[in-house]
Amino acid sequence: MGVHEALIGAIRAAAPKPDASAKQSEKKNYSERLSNTIARAFAGELRMAGVMDCAPLVKEDGAAYGSERRIAGGIGAKKVDVSWSTDTSGLLLGISIKTISFPDARSGNYQKNLSNRRGDMLFEAVTLHRRFPFAVLGGLFFLDVGATSDHTDRRSSTVQNAHDLLRLFSGRPDPAGREEQLERLYVVTYDATPGSESIEIREAGRFDEPALDASHVLAELLSIVADRNSDFYDFVDGVLVPRRS
Secondary structure, three states, rough: OOOHEEEEEHHHHOOOOOOOOOOOOHHHHHHHHHHHHHHHHHHHHHHHOOOOOOOEEEEEOOOOOOOOEEOOOOOOOOEOEEEEEOOEEEEEEEEEEEEOOOOOOOOOOOOOOOHHHHHHHHHHHHHHHHHHOOOOEEEEEEEEEEHHOOOOOOOOEEEEEEEHHHHHEEEEOOOOOOOOOEEEEEEEEEEEEOOOEEEEEOOOOOOOOOOOOHHHHHHHHHHHHHHHOOOOOOOOOEEEEEEEE
């Protein structure tokens, strides 16, 4: 199974998705369930790529334990959805997962919580980069497929707005870069329709470009990890391996 298939499997595992008219508590539970299944799937693919000690850990039956790892930051500790730390280097890799799965009941669009989710993700980046400037931080911003078509004559779709709002915060080039910027930030549209589950991934700000395969996301992040920690690791044929002295 590849990364793309694993993420689609995570969407299936979070089912059933409530209707937009469901109680707020049901929708909240689904959003949390989806974030957790995505985190487990991505962590599993990281382990396949050589990152054996990443969290969340997963039992043989697929259940997670120790799901989010609480990590000390420069301006307060934060729970990180997917993380990899070592005794010698501290935090090497962190992945933040945000989801917007339901339209606002009043407006009918998905825009309502976009700025809040962005703020949460950027605060995570600031506090983690302040304490661990060499850490590689990735963001996965999941939006329901309905957010691609909620535009009107007066506003763009929420997906396009997400690309516009987030593009400034992807592409941190080196450890001296802006703390609020992530090394890579991706906007992911997902369809949870049973039997037709799918995802499309693009780096923030690249709304009009072809979608990426999820394996590209993992490879980009691990390649940066290897570059930032070249005394210890190489990234070879899709796998992070200890560097030979």
